[in-house]
Amino acid sequence: MLTNVILFIAGLLALLAGAESLVRGASRIALSFGVTPLVVGLTIVALGTSSPELAVSVGAVLAGNSDLAIGNVIGSNIFNVLVILGLSSLAAPLIIHAQIVRQEVPIMIGASLLLAVVILDARLGRLDGALLLVLLAGYIVFLVRQARAASRQTLHEYEEAMPRRDAWDRHWAVQLLLIAAGLGLLVLGSDWLVKSSVAFARALGVSDLIIGLTIIAAGTSLPEVATSVLAALRGERDIAVGNAIGSSTFNILGCLGVSGLVSSSGLTIAPAVMNFDLWVMVAVSVACLPVFMAGRQIGRLTGIAFIAYYAARQLRLPHNVAAP
Numbered sequence: 001m002l003t004n005v006i007l008f009i010a011g012l013l014a015l016l017a018g019a020e021s022l023v024r025g026a027s028r029i030a031l032s033f034g035v036t037p038l039v040v041g042l043t044i045v046a047l048g049t050s051s052p053e054l055a056v057s058v059g060a061v062l063a064g065n066s067d068l069a070i071g072n073v074i075g076s077n078i079f080n081v082l083v084i085l086g087l088s089s090l091a092a093p094l095i096i097h098a099q100i101v102r103q104e105v106p107i108m109i110g111a112s113l114l115l116a117v118v119i120l121d122a123r124l125g126r127l128d129g130a131l132l133l134v135l136l137a138g139y140i141v142f143l144v145r146q147a148r149a150a151s152r153q154t155l156h157e158y159e160e161a162m163p164r165r166d167a168w169d170r171h172w173a174v175q176l177l178l179i180a181a182g183l184g185l186l187v188l189g190s191d192w193l194v195k196s197s198v199a200f201a202r203a204l205g206v207s208d209l210i211i212g213l214t215i216i217a218a219g220t221s222l223p224e225v226a227t228s229v230l231a232a233l234r235g236e237r238d239i240a241v242g243n244a245i246g247s248s249t250f251n252i253l254g255c256l257g258v259s260g261l262v263s264s265s266g267l268t269i270a271p272a273v274m275n276f277d278l279w280v281m282v283a284v285s286v287a288c289l290p291v292f293m294a295g296r297q298i299g300r301l302t303g304i305a306f307i308a309y310y311a312a313r314q315l316r317l318p319h320n321v322a323a324p
Contacts, residue, residue: 004196011196014189015226022048022182022227026239029175038097039147041231041242042104043140048183049223049243050250052191057255058262066267069259070124074273074281075214077112077248079221081284082310084244087225088232089303095237096292104245105288107139111252112285115278122274124267129260136253186223214314221247241298248285280313 026040053076060068088094114135118128198219224247231240260267269278291302298306 004199007192007196011189011192011222014185014192015222018182018185018187018189018223018226020182020230021178022186025175025178025182026236029172029179036147036238037236038099038238038242039143041239042246043143043147044179045227045239045243046246046250047254048179049186049227050247050254051183051187052219052223053221053247053251054255054258055187055191057259061259061263061267066263067270070256070267070269070273071210071277073251073255073259074277075218076221076251077281078277078284078310078313079218080224080244080248080251081288082306082313083218084221084224084228085241085298086303086306086310088228088237088240088244089298089306090300091229091232092235092237093300094232094241094298096241096296096298097238098296100241100245101289101292101296104242104249105285105292108245108249109282109285109289111135111249112282115252115256116282119269119274119278122269122271124256124260124263124269126261126263126266128266129257129263132253132257133261136250136257139249139253183223186226189222245288 022045026037026045029040029044053072056072057069060066060072085094114132118124118131224243228240228243231237231243256267291298
């Protein structure tokens with residue numbers, strides 16, 4: 001028990017240090033390479049902070065535990081929107097970039113609906129996984145091409161809004177090192193937190209699906225939490241929002257794509273997921289569109305509502321899946 005407590009505390013410290021390093025490196029490299037912070041948030045930061053979800057889901061599939069893999073992704077996506085954006089908006093009201101409303105949220109909704117379609121037979125097979133991965137590759141290529149087309153005026157506006165650069169992190173090599181170090185600390189910290197939390201939960205007799213939908217989902221989303229909240233506090237609101245939305249899209253297309261591909265017999269989807277949790281994820285994704293369009297910002301009251309809805313959903317979970 002003492003070992004798990006130490007792991008939990010060490011994990012929190014690693015997350016804080018990793019988030020600081022990642023946000024600093026990502027915000028600087030956006031200007032060094034001539035792309036906007038929003039695109040960096042949707043790509044480098046989103047893919048990097050989603051690596052714990054990928055590792056956990058693939059590991060669960062290889063161990064023959066489909067419930068943990070599916071529960072992790074669906075739970076993480078619900079957590080990304082409701083808790084990460086909710087907490088980030090409490091740190092600082094989030095201004096929603098037009099590209100988020102016009103493009104990224106519809107893509108996230110499309111990925112959620114596509115997942116609902118491909119698992120209607122309560123199974124995610126290799127062909128389904130391959131389809132998801134092809135779509136992810138196309139999405140990343142599209143974002144990179146779009147970033148290269150950003151006007152000099154847009155980048156100049158971002159540079160004016162950025163804090164003054166310190167001399168030590170001006171070079172792109174240092175910025176890449178900051179990003180790599182930040183991602184490493186985030187992955188390590190989340191791994192320690194997840195391991196200690198799962199040990200506590202299993203000691204209480206909680207089922208694998210519930211652990212996947214709650215502790216694992218929240219734990220593997222901690223890199224996104226730390227990164228987005230710190231980015232909001234530092235004024236990097238595009239990175240904060242882009243990270244949450246981009247991670248949700250990557251979780252479906254990337255994590256489940258790879259999981260479906262490496263599974264020899266396909267992933268079996270539990271009835272509780274098909275009847276409730278999948279549709280909560282879809283509903284949360286769809287709800288983003290009108291919320292983001294109303295005033296083009298997420299204020300503190302909206303953030304509180306997001307967190308309250310997530311808490312209410314957590315209270316509903318024990319009725320879906322009984323612990324063994």
